[in-house]
Structures are given as C-alpha cells and as structure tokens.
Amino acid sequence: MSKIVLSHIDKYYGDNHVLRDINLTIEDGDFMTLLGPSGCGKTTTLRVVSGLENPQNGTMTIDGKEIINAATAYYAEPSKRGLNLVFQSYALWPHMTVRNNISFGLKIQKLSKDEVDRRVMESLRMMRIEDYIDRYPNELSGGQQQRVAIARAVAANPKLLLLDEPLSNLDAKLRVDMRSELKRIHRELGTTIIYVTHDQVEALTMSTQIALFKEGELSQVDSPMELYMNPIDLQAADFIGNPRINFIEGTARYQGGRLHVSCPLKDMVFDRADMTDEKIPEGEFPCVVAIRPEQVHILDKEGPDSQKVKVYANQPAGSETLVTLKAGDSEFISKQIGLQNYDFDAELFIHVPDEKINIYDAKSTRLIKKAR
Numbered sequence: 001m002s003k004i005v006l007s008h009i010d011k012y013y014g015d016n017h018v019l020r021d022i023n024l025t026i027e028d029g030d031f032m033t034l035l036g037p038s039g040c041g042k043t044t045t046l047r048v049v050s051g052l053e054n055p056q057n058g059t060m061t062i063d064g065k066e067i068i069n070a071a072t073a074y075y076a077e078p079s080k081r082g083l084n085l086v087f088q089s090y091a092l093w094p095h096m097t098v099r100n101n102i103s104f105g106l107k108i109q110k111l112s113k114d115e116v117d118r119r120v121m122e123s124l125r126m127m128r129i130e131d132y133i134d135r136y137p138n139e140l141s142g143g144q145q146q147r148v149a150i151a152r153a154v155a156a157n158p159k160l161l162l163l164d165e166p167l168s169n170l171d172a173k174l175r176v177d178m179r180s181e182l183k184r185i186h187r188e189l190g191t192t193i194i195y196v197t198h199d200q201v202e203a204l205t206m207s208t209q210i211a212l213f214k215e216g217e218l219s220q221v222d223s224p225m226e227l228y229m230n231p232i233d234l235q236a237a238d239f240i241g242n243p244r245i246n247f248i249e250g251t252a253r254y255q256g257g258r259l260h261v262s263c264p265l266k267d268m269v270f271d272r273a274d275m276t277d278e279k280i281p282e283g284e285f286p287c288v289v290a291i292r293p294e295q296v297h298i299l300d301k302e303g304p305d306s307q308k309v310k311v312y313a314n315q316p317a318g319s320e321t322l323v324t325l326k327a328g329d330s331e332f333i334s335k336q337i338g339l340q341n342y343d344f345d346a347e348l349f350i351h352v353p354d355e356k357i358n359i360y361d362a363k364s365t366r367l368i369k370k371a372r
Contacts, residue, residue, distance in 0.1 A: 004194075005026075006049070035200060049081075059071075087166070106120070248289040248290075250289045259280070261289065316340065322336075334350065
C-alpha cells in the first residue's frame with residue numbers, strides 16, 4: 001500500500017516561490033504523471049516526495065504515516081520512505097557488470113544470495129535484458145542502460161517508484177518501446193509510480209492520472225482522456241494535443257439555461273447539462289471555441305449541419321495529412337488519416353460534432369462548456 005497525500009506544500013529557493021500550495025492525492029497503485037513545461041515545479045514536487053528537497057510549508061503522508069510536517073520541521077529520511085528513484089541519467093557504476101549494478105543495493109539489505117540472484121534475474125527478465133547480465137555499462141546502448149537502471153529500481157521491490165524524465169535521452173523509437181515496458185511493469189507489479197515528464201504523449205499513453213502543472217501551481221488533476229477532452233483553461237488546452245487544438249474567437253450569451261455561441265464556423269446552442277460549474281458572465285461576452293483537429297471531418301459533399309470552408313494549406317505526412325482550412329478570417333487545422341491531397345483555395349464541406357467542442361470564457365480563460 002502506498003497512498004501519498006501532499007497538503008499545502010510550499011517550496012522556496014530564496015525569493016523564488018517554486019511550489020505554490022500544492023494539494024495532491026496519489027492513490028495506491030496509480031501511475032501518476034507530473035506533466036508540464038520546464039520550470040513549472042514538477043521535478044521539485046518529485047524531489048519533495050523523495051526527500052531530496054524539504055518544503056517550507058505543508059505536510060505529506062504515505063499510507064497515513066506522517067513523512068513531512070514543515071511546521072514541526074519533521075522530514076523523514078529518504079531511506080525510510082520505501083521508495084526508489086530513477087533519474088534522467090542512468091547512474092550505473094561503470095566498473096560493475098549489470099549483475100553487480102543491480103545486486104549492489106540488495107546486498108546492502110543483507111538479503112540471502114539466493115534471494116539476490118532471484119531478484120536480479122526476475123528484474124532483468126521483466127526488462128527483457130537477461131542476456132546482458134555479465135556486460136559492463138560501456139558495452140550497452142543508451143536504451144539498454146536505461147533498462148538496467150529501471151531493473152535496479154524494480155529489483156528492490158519498492159512500494160513507490162519515482163521516475164524523473166527517464167526516457168528523455170533516448171531516440172524516438174526507443175521511447176515508444178520503453179513506454180510499453182513501463183506500462184507493462186506497472187500492470188504486473190501494481191507499484192505506485194510517480195513519473196515526471198514534459199512529453200504529453202508519454203503522459204497520455206502511460207498514466208492512470210495526470211497532474212498538470214503551471215508556474216508552480218497545480219492546474220488540473222484528471223485521467224488522461226478527461227484532461228485531453230476537457231482541459232480546464234486555455235493554457236492547458238494549448239499545451240495538450242499534437243497537433244495543437246484549434247482556437248476560434250466567438251461570442252456567447254447565456255439565456256434560459258442554454259448557452260448560445262456564434263463564431264465564423266457556425267452557430268451553436270448548448271444545454272445546461274453540457275456546461276461546467278464555472279460562473280458564466282451575464283449578457284453577451286467573448287468566448288473561444290476550441291476544436292481538436294481530428295474532430296474536423298472533411299466531407300465528400302454537402303450534408304446536414306455541414307459548413308463550407310476553403311483550403312489554405314495541405315501537409316501530407318505519410319500516416320496522416322494536416323489540412324489548414326479557413327472559415328471567414330479564422331484558420332484551423334483538420335487531421336485526416338492517411339495520405340490526402342487537397343488543392344489550395346479549393347472549397348470543401350466539413351462537419352464538426354457539437355458535442356466534441358469546448359467553449360472557454362475569453363476573459364477568465366476557463367472552460368465553460370465541456371466535450372463528451
């Protein structure tokens with residue numbers, strides 16, 4: 001069991017307030033990813049959990065046991081927290097074989113030789129590198145070294161595994177392979193994992209929960225699909241998704257329990273059930289219509305609820321084609337699967353399902369109508 005609760009965590013470096021009142025609960029067995037751009041506080045949060053940094057305010061518990069209490073200056077030692085940490089750098093002993101790199105920490109725990117050997121082989125099999133057991137780090141590729149670093153962490157049977165951008169040094173193909181391995185390890189071991197990355201693809205494909213950071217604050221904590229479908233504000237929406245989400249300026253009016261929205265693409269009406277709990281301004285107000293590129297469907301011909309648009313640019317990329325379209329003065333992108341070719345300035349018809357559209361209050365930047 002390893003439920004972690006962070007409450008009102010503040011961290012300063014001098015006058016720099018890097019973590020601002022962080023409140024985060026990580027349930028036992030979660031794969032929680034701390035996501036955000038560089039400098040947003042995600043790695044500092046991981047270091048607070050691990051004990052490498054002490055916050056100036058707040059508390060933390062693991063399974064109900066107090067680990068941090070800044071008010072009483074109590075900070076449990078990292079070795080007493082039942083966790084293991086994998087850094088971006090592999091941190092392997094260059095003079096030790098793979099076997100000895102993994103077994104070193106286990107021997108310190110005074111485990112029997114048979115138990116050490118069993119754990120070493122089990123962790124290597126899990127990472128599919130048992131054939132490299134007697135090699136030295138300089139005889140391994142970067143991806144193989146990273147697998148050894150993770151195998152070393154897994155062999156200790158930690159109840160909590162912390163991973164700080166472990167795949168950022170790998171090439172694109174290896175990152176895909178390692179994402180699969182990490183997801184499989186999480187499923188097989190059931191270990192609680194906290195994973196730090198700025199790569200949204202890693203976060204969306206591996207996590208059970210994502211904590212999105214913005215300038216030292218928690219912006220949103222949600223499941224990957226809910227974060228993708230309904231980002232809490234315009235900044236979160238702009239950050240999540242590749243290609244990026246389309247923003248189209250419009251106007252809105254809330255009347256009789258319904259939200260009326262007008263933009264260059266089309267006019268829409270949404271029921272109260274589609275809306276969030278955010279306060280909606282009185283009268284007419286500026287809004288932003290947000291549409292994922294894959295929800296812009298290009299039609300063969302005009303149909304019910306279709307809109308006429310003009311092709312501005314065409315970008316075939318093998319498995320997909322990005323088509324830049326114009327409606328009035330507004331530009332937006334449609335993502336089409338496979339190779340497609342559209343002539344510049346050609347007139348097309350598109351369909352965008354109303355239920356897949358997000359609406360944001362342009363002034364507060366907050367989500368007021370969610371997608372489903």
